[in-house]
Amino acid sequence: MPTSAEVQAMLTGPGGPFEVVTDTVNGVEMKVYKDRMKSLREVAAMGFGRGDEQDFIVYGSDRYGFSQFGGLANRVSAGLGLAAGDRVAVLSANNPEWCLTFWGTVNAGGILVGLNGWWKTEEILYGLEDSGSRVLVADGPRFERIADSLDSLPALERVYVVGVEGADVPDHPKVRPFSELVSAGGGVAGGGVAGGGVDPGLPDVPIDEDDHAVIFYTSGTTGKPKGAISTHRSMIANLQNTIYNAIAGAMSGGGVFDASGATQTASLLTSPLFHVSGCHSGLVVGLAAGVKLVIPVGKFEPEKAMQLIQDEKITVWATVPTMVWRVVEHPARHDFDLSTITSVAYGGSPSAGELQRRVQETFPSVRTLGNAYGLTESSSVATVNSGAEFLARPDSVGRAMPVVDVKIVGPDGPSVDVPPGEIGEVWIKGPIIMPGYWNKPEATAEVITDGWLHSGDIGYLDADGFLYITDRAKDMIIRGGENVYCVEIENRLVEHPAVAEAAVIGVPHPTLGEEVKAVVRLEPDALGSAGSAGRGGGSVSGGSGAGGSVSVAELQSWVAETLANFKVPAYIEFADAPLPRNASGKLLKNVLRGEGEVSFAETM
Numbered sequence: 001m002p003t004s005a006e007v008q009a010m011l012t013g014p015g016g017p018f019e020v021v022t023d024t025v026n027g028v029e030m031k032v033y034k035d036r037m038k039s040l041r042e043v044a045a046m047g048f049g050r051g052d053e054q055d056f057i058v059y060g061s062d063r064y065g066f067s068q069f070g071g072l073a074n075r076v077s078a079g080l081g082l083a084a085g086d087r088v089a090v091l092s093a094n095n096p097e098w099c100l101t102f103w104g105t106v107n108a109g110g111i112l113v114g115l116n117g118w119w120k121t122e123e124i125l126y127g128l129e130d131s132g133s134r135v136l137v138a139d140g141p142r143f144e145r146i147a148d149s150l151d152s153l154p155a156l157e158r159v160y161v162v163g164v165e166g167a168d169v170p171d172h173p174k175v176r177p178f179s180e181l182v183s184a185g186g187g188v189a190g191g192g193v194a195g196g197g198v199d200p201g202l203p204d205v206p207i208d209e210d211d212h213a214v215i216f217y218t219s220g221t222t223g224k225p226k227g228a229i230s231t232h233r234s235m236i237a238n239l240q241n242t243i244y245n246a247i248a249g250a251m252s253g254g255g256v257f258d259a260s261g262a263t264q265t266a267s268l269l270t271s272p273l274f275h276v277s278g279c280h281s282g283l284v285v286g287l288a289a290g291v292k293l294v295i296p297v298g299k300f301e302p303e304k305a306m307q308l309i310q311d312e313k314i315t316v317w318a319t320v321p322t323m324v325w326r327v328v329e330h331p332a333r334h335d336f337d338l339s340t341i342t343s344v345a346y347g348g349s350p351s352a353g354e355l356q357r358r359v360q361e362t363f364p365s366v367r368t369l370g371n372a373y374g375l376t377e378s379s380s381v382a383t384v385n386s387g388a389e390f391l392a393r394p395d396s397v398g399r400a401m402p403v404v405d406v407k408i409v410g411p412d413g414p415s416v417d418v419p420p421g422e423i424g425e426v427w428i429k430g431p432i433i434m435p436g437y438w439n440k441p442e443a444t445a446e447v448i449t450d451g452w453l454h455s456g457d458i459g460y461l462d463a464d465g466f467l468y469i470t471d472r473a474k475d476m477i478i479r480g481g482e483n484v485y486c487v488e489i490e491n492r493l494v495e496h497p498a499v500a501e502a503a504v505i506g507v508p509h510p511t512l513g514e515e516v517k518a519v520v521r522l523e524p525d526a527l528g529s530a531g532s533a534g535r536g537g538g539s540v541s542g543g544s545g546a547g548g549s550v551s552v553a554e555l556q557s558w559v560a561e562t563l564a565n566f567k568v569p570a571y572i573e574f575a576d577a578p579l580p581r582n583a584s585g586k587l588l589k590n591v592l593r594g595e596g597e598v599s600f601a602e603t604m
Contacts (some may be wrong), residue, residue, distance in 0.1 A: 028451030029361025047287035071199035079184035089113040089133035114274035209235035219485035227438030234379035237431040241401040319480030325511040328358035345370035373397035404430040479508035516570035
């Protein structure tokens with residue numbers, strides 16, 4: 001059996017199917033694949049041409065073959081009527097309409113704006129305004145969050161709501177049922193996304209490799225989300241990296257896909273499509289590689305997931321550790337046939353040895369476990385650790401993909417090489433890196449230097465090039481795979497008239513990875529007698545008895561009014577003295593994390 005290094009040399013060397021060469025892209029010298037597609041529409045043309053003998057999308061009782069799905073996506077392209085660069089926002093749970101809108105938009109030269117489905121009204125309105133989206137596709141529950149605010153969005157011309165027809169369509173001149181979008185491009189209507197009708201074919205507008213394809217929002221250290229741009233180039237580079245990794249894994253004795261091609265790979269798609277893991281590495285890779293994507297209906301539930309694994313003979317499950325934990329700890333896990341699963345991969349937070357053991361005990365046929373590392377700004381995966389290498393180095397997030405460079409930048413700056421094992425900030429370069437944040441050149445300049453993305457993560461490389469993440473330079477919490485920037489919550493807390501100052505930190509959680517904790521000092525005139533901590537409880541005190549007339553529940557509700565639920569502090573501690581700061585006024589969060597005794601008020 002060849003080593004991974006030997007496999008990489010065979011695949012990426014001269015004449016290999018993944019030959020890597022050096023090129024200059026937008027003034028930056030980097031590694032690229034010599035042979036590559038130049039737009040996502042080329043990916044679509046290949047995928048749509050697979051026919052309908054196999055399923056592409058399975059969603060409840062609805063099943064879509066590759067060509068059937070392609071015909072619908074082409075009608076969405078025609079119905080959208082986009083000019084090059086127009087933005088189309090999607091605010092929805094995972095469903096076929098999300099997938100159709102994505103392909104319908106990018107194939108027509110538009111830009112898909114993925115809005116976080118957990119967002120509240122103010123967050124959604126910010127994303128729509130910041131992106132300047134002309135069109136919004138939303139499911140019913142999420143549309144309700146902005147239904148009363150449509151007149152405040154002059155750039156938004158049309159809203160298509162999923163799953164409503166007739167009298168159920170909201171009464172507003174901008175709002176239409178999603179079926180009208182599909183029928184406008186070729187003639188079909190129905191309760192879901194029906195088949196039939198005329199396929200107008202793929203659009204033929206010119207698309208350049210470096211045209212913008214996607215904007216996904218990532219919370220920022222300034223308190224407002226930033227729209228990270230993925231280009232056709234970056235998404236196709238991620239696609240080729242993923243397929244390379246699957247083939248290299250198969251050649252090394254592991255791998256995700258059936259090398260013989262006799263069995264269709266079936267993937268359980270539980271990562272949100274508004275994340276790069278769900279869209280770039282799930283939806284795009286699935287269409288290109290002929291994967292059956294099985295999308296659970298509604299929120300994630302372990303028994304529902306296991307039923308789908310059994311019924312649809314799922315072979316691959318790539319998700320966040322939180323979801324894996326919920327399955328491997330479920331008391332009914334042995335009541336389902338989970339033997340078809342051969343690969344489980346989980347990114348979003350560090351993996352644990354106990355989780356690996358539980359995965360192998362729950363899924364008896366697993367032959368490859370894996371972890372990956374990437375960011376929204378890197379169009380998904382930058383490094384991968386899988387197969388035998390994962391078992392040998394379970395704490396590592398792996399080695400860089402063939403067209404990705406990773407380096408560690410120490411206190412002496414990027415011009416000084418850091419030796420193996422020395423800790424510094426992780427920088428990443430390659431065609432997967434975003435060109436910048438949407439309409440935020442200053443923020444872009446802060447995180448990209450000569451093509452190198454400053455990840456904000458702290459880590460080191462070992463002598464063999466394996467990356468280890470040890471900490472974060474950014475003031476960020478990762479809760480169940482969702483990035484939570486502390487300053488956003490702090491800003492909201494101090495807007496409360498009773499709050500003088502606030503600090504947000506992460507505290508360990510066994511399945512979520514981290515949970516959100518706030519330390520709050522109240523204004524003097526808001527202080528009262530000490531109360532009791534509890535669910536929805538009264539006043540809460542911390543330290544020697546500050547706290548007062550503001551309850552934990554009140555502050556949690558205050559945050560929840562404007563921020564997504566995953567950002568709401570699960571723990572709130574009231575301080576009876578000013579929060580620790582350095583001479584320049586910066587909060588000393590290391591002091592807050594290192595206190596001996598803390599008074600937690602757990603209410604969620």
